[in-house]
Amino acid sequence: MFNFMRLFGGKSDSSSEQAHKRLKFVLIHDRANVSPEIMEHIKNDIIKVISNYMEIDQKGMDISLENDEDAVALVANIPVNRMRPVVGRKH
């Protein structure tokens, strides 16, 4: 297909670059045996727990699996808007 974005110097990845990125993503999950569906469940549970203590920016939140020299890490980036008042906090 004719690619206008590339013709006018727009920043669209070539399809081989897209394949590279998509494979990197999908293989981290394949290797760890963690499907993207499970990641979604983990994310929702994390939100539930943290919301007991802090008010977080759910839209800005991002959790992912990352490969770091043979080990897989669960990396979460959770922007905090503010702490919840101490009163009523569960122990």
Add this chain to the structure above:
Amino acid sequence: MSEVIVITSGKGGVGKTTTTANLGVGLAIRGKKVVLIDTDTGLRNLDLLLGLERRIVYTLVDVVQKRVNYGQALVRHKKYTNLFLLPTSQVADKTAIEPEQMLDIVEAMKNEFDYILIDCPAGIEQGYETAVIGADWAIVVTMPEISAVRDADKIIGRLQASNKKIKLVVNRIRPQMVKEGTMLDMTSIDDILSVECIGQVPDDEKVVDSANRGVPVVEWKDSAAGDAYRDIVGRVCGEEIPFKPLEAETFWQRLKHVFGH
């Protein structure tokens, strides 16, 4: 002692049998004594690619069921007399051979040959186990396509779990597409799979032509895929052979393609 190599892939149809045939002939041309074992029971093709389909008398299944010993089932190549095929049955299915039985046969053959190459069927079921069990190391064949690379990774994980060393062959590369950024190249597949690459084979019409004739391209002087296979043979023998850049089509070749020859 033989070196036992299994040629496997994950996704089907990526060029395992083609690679096995070319490697076998290439090693035989170098004077090695080679046996090729077809484990794709029920869907055998290695005999066709080598032009040996009319010379089969007994198969791997006969050997497993102890009707004959392996020597009686071997088909000797007419032109390369140090090249042998151990064909499999076209009528039985994969359950006819248990992995342990295959292991016994490979062990029995180990003193007779320099190389034992095993052509693995597609998939990860019993046929895979049978093909892989007796191998010292594996060649994983893949294509520069997103689904073939993903499936290769699955097989690589399996092989690593059973402590097999792995080398990669990327088959059917189209240099013109790589140049245009519409196809993954060897370097990026290497980066994704983290496995040492021992070959990049271009997509080449002559592979089909050679299959028609039953004469693998590795012995053809004017074939880009043949060149690539000769390099792979050298690397399997332990030589350090630098990778040559694959040639994209020239302007005139492209014009010829556009106008259909």
